[in-house]
Amino acid sequence: MVESKHKWKAWLYLAPAIVLLLIFTVWPIINTVRMSLLEGYNSMSAVGGATYSFGIGNFKQVLEYNYFLQCLGNTMLLCVLTVPLSTILALLIAVCLNAIKPLQRLLQTIFFLPYVTNSIAIGMVFAAMFNMVGSAFGGENEIIITAGIINNVIEFFGGHAVNWINAGSSYAANVVVMVVYIVWNALPFKILILLGGLQSINRQYYDAARVDGTSRRRVFTRITVPLLSPMLAYVVITGFIGGFKEYSSIVGIFGEDMGPAGAPGRLNTMVGFIYDSLSTQQGRASAAALILFGIIFVVTMINLYVSKKKTHY
Amino acid sequence: MSSTNHVTMHERDMRRVSSRQTVGKIVSKVMVYTFLILMAVIIIFPFYWMLISSVKSISEYRLSVPTLFPREILLSNYVDAFQQANLGRLFLNTLYVGLVSTLLSLVITVLSAFAFARLEFKGKNALFAALLGTMMIPGELFTITNYATVNSFGWMDSFTVLIVPFLVSVFYIYLLRQNFLQIPNELYLAAKVDGTSDLKYLWKVMIPLALPTLISITILKMMGAWNSYVWPRLVANDEKYQLITNGLRNAFTDSTGDVNIPVQMAAVAIVSFPLFLVFIFLRKYIMKGVSRSGIKG
Numbered sequence: 165m166v167e168s169k170h171k172w173k174a175w176l177y178l179a180p181a182i183v184l185l186l187i188f189t190v191w192p193i194i195n196t197v198r199m200s201l202l203e204g205y206n207s208m209s210a211v212g213g214a215t216y217s218f219g220i221g222n223f224k225q226v227l228e229y230n231y232f233l234q235c236l237g238n239t240m241l242l243c244v245l246t247v248p249l250s251t252i253l254a255l256l257i258a259v260c261l262n263a264i265k266p267l268q269r270l271l272q273t274i275f276f277l278p279y280v281t282n283s284i285a286i287g288m289v290f291a292a293m294f295n296m297v298g299s300a301f302g303g304e305n306e307i308i309i310t311a312g313i314i315n316n317v318i319e320f321f322g323g324h325a326v327n328w329i330n331a332g333s334s335y336a337a338n339v340v341v342m343v344v345y346i347v348w349n350a351l352p353f354k355i356l357i358l359l360g361g362l363q364s365i366n367r368q369y370y371d372a373a374r375v376d377g378t379s380r381r382r383v384f385t386r387i388t389v390p391l392l393s394p395m396l397a398y399v400v401i402t403g404f405i406g407g408f409k410e411y412s413s414i415v416g417i418f419g420e421d422m423g424p425a426g427a428p429g430r431l432n433t434m435v436g437f438i439y440d441s442l443s444t445q446q447g448r449a450s451a452a453a454l455i456l457f458g459i460i461f462v463v464t465m466i467n468l469y470v471s472k473k474k475t476h477y
Numbered sequence: 478m479s480s481t482n483h484v485t486m487h488e489r490d491m492r493r494v495s496s497r498q499t500v501g502k503i504v505s506k507v508m509v510y511t512f513l514i515l516m517a518v519i520i521i522f523p524f525y526w527m528l529i530s531s532v533k534s535i536s537e538y539r540l541s542v543p544t545l546f547p548r549e550i551l552l553s554n555y556v557d558a559f560q561q562a563n564l565g566r567l568f569l570n571t572l573y574v575g576l577v578s579t580l581l582s583l584v585i586t587v588l589s590a591f592a593f594a595r596l597e598f599k600g601k602n603a604l605f606a607a608l609l610g611t612m613m614i615p616g617e618l619f620t621i622t623n624y625a626t627v628n629s630f631g632w633m634d635s636f637t638v639l640i641v642p643f644l645v646s647v648f649y650i651y652l653l654r655q656n657f658l659q660i661p662n663e664l665y666l667a668a669k670v671d672g673t674s675d676l677k678y679l680w681k682v683m684i685p686l687a688l689p690t691l692i693s694i695t696i697l698k699m700m701g702a703w704n705s706y707v708w709p710r711l712v713a714n715d716e717k718y719q720l721i722t723n724g725l726r727n728a729f730t731d732s733t734g735d736v737n738i739p740v741q742m743a744a745v746a747i748v749s750f751p752l753f754l755v756f757i758f759l760r761k762y763i764m765k766g767v768s769r770s771g772i773k774g
Contacts, residue, residue: 173675174596177588178604184585184645189611192622199621207625257516260509267510274517276764277524280756282704284722285745288729289527292738297539310539313526348520356767380505409615412706419730438617439707446621453618460615 196450205447222451231429232452235437242342242433243407250347251400254354259388261355262362272359279352287416290345294328294417329417331425338424338431346413350406354399361395362388397471404463408456411435524749531555531743538739551739558744562728567721570636574720575702578640579695586649586694591679593650594657595665605654608647624711634715639708643701649694656690657683693762696755703752721748 175182199205203221210216226232257275261268278286296315298308308325315325327333328341369391373383389396410433414422423430432440434456441449530538532550559565592598593605623642632638660683668678684691706722713719719727725748729741756763 171598174592174598174601177592177596177675180585181589181645181650184641185608185611185647187626188623188642188645189619191626192619193611193614195622196618253516257513260513263509264506264513267513271513271517273760274521276760277756278520279767280700280752280763282722282748282752284704284706284726285748286523286527288725288741288745289523292530292742293523293526295738308541310541310543313543316543348523351520353767356764405615409617415706415726419726435615435617438621439711442621442624442711446625449621450618453615453621457615457618461613464613 196453199446200450200454202447204445205450206444207446208444216447222447223455226448226451226455231432232437234429235432235434238431239408239410239433239435241339242346242410243404245339245343246346246350247400247403247407249343250350250354251396251403253347254351254358254399255392255396257351258355258358258362259384261359272355275355276352278349279356281349283349283412284416286349287345287413290341290348291329291417294341296325296327296330329424333424335430338418341417342414342431345417346407346410349413350403354403357395357399358392361392365391393471397467400471401464401467404467405460408460408463409435411439527742527746527749530739531558531746533739535737535739554739554743555747557740558747561740562724562744563716564721564724564744564747566716567719567724570718571702571721574636574639575699577636578644578702579698581640582644582646582649582698583691583694585644586646586653587679587684587691589645589650590653590657591675591683593654595662609651612647612651620708620711627712632712634713634718636718638712639705639718639720642708646698649698652694653687653690656687660686689762689765692759693765696759696762700752700755703748 199207200222201218201220202216203219204225205216205222206214261272261275264271293313294315295310295312296308297310297312311319311325312328314328319325326337328337365388369387370383373387378386414431414433414436418424418431421428422432422436434452438449438452438456441452529545529547531554532552533544533547533554534549534551537544537548593601627633627638627642632641664682665678668682673681702720704722705720706726709718709720709723713723716724725744729736729744
């Protein structure tokens, strides 16, 4: 090879990337494992000369900590609700988009819009849409100045206004708001990937099915879904990974209290928990981060295993 | 389908079936369009609500029966929002961080991708696999240590802390390497024979050919700076170095309850507007970058 004389050159080109990766990626991996295994580790007092015993105390402590379990529960609940819902909706939309000609491009653009938004900023818009202004919600002297546009729509169809996110709102109502926002946010990416997959399916399969007089539903379940399964698997896996890292969409709606007024932290997630203990209790934060990594790893492996069995390449 | 042996009846049946089929086709087309348009309205409604709320007076916003078109257009909300959240300063900060980090990141990415795509050295494949492996680890795991690291470097509250830790993206290196690999190696060997230096070859041949990918990376990186929230909140709370998303969230800490929502919505609209501009003019590159990451990632 021509370049064999200058092997050092490759390392020169790679040097900036490698140096930065060593400091900001490789060292953190090692250090996180180290801190998680030093019981009750705190970097401030570590600098002051404190020593820590080695063990799995951080993991035990985190797993016995109610607040952590609550964060874990919130994260899992949001994942389990939003990933299937957004995937099914995205699949429906993609299949419909693929079936039309006029307006296809315009609709495609509209469906991609939420992708290019700032999740904190648009979270504030959703909060405004669900926000009630007034006092004594549900009480005797209830005064409601504005019920919020979502409640206006519900009332228009004859329903009752719901206290979605304000003081005194129920956990279920909070979760509904989060699910709506997260699904809305997750759709564009999924639609883009699934539509791309649909457009690359060979038309001959559909022609053959038409000649055989196959019913629409059968075409969908026997041709479209199997041939789309690699994309579906990809969308589900990334959906779960993103779902377990849910954080800023909750900040967008509820602010950094991570819950409605009067119940701060009610909707906090795993990532939120890590950030809360990051500057003071690094041992605990590291243990939580490794647990998060473990969960993401296991879920990804399960997904890959299932999709390997079910996917048709 | 009822079958018959009689020829004329068969023809009549066929006609009936085909007309039934066209009716079925029209019905399904109507259903498809209704569903899509309904979903599109739901998708677009928050943007519409943001825009019309941002120009309403607070008394109009609080009508118990909301107006879907503002009665009067109050642009002063935008002026208020700009001042209340100090958006001008935040905008410049974000632009600075975005431009510098994009530029440096592009240089690092191009050099690394070139080394991985064109040069031969010991351990190349192992190193590349190790890099890809780090993509599996959630970023939060790095943040804990990086927070302590930048603190010990004395970087807190500076632009450096917002730029340097995120300069290397394994994903972008991967993306560009794939692109570089598509350029025939003969071009490189010919250039070598002609005595062209690596850097000149990179600049004259590789970069122009990989321009679409570089543009995608630039856009995604700039959008990243515009949307970043968690890291800046941890390390740069000084107003001098605050980025736009943090400024927005901090200026309007309450998102619920009795707050001046029209002004808040005006601020949100100002922050969202540049993203839409980028989207309208560079949609092709964004969608390509995102979908490529999807199919190959």
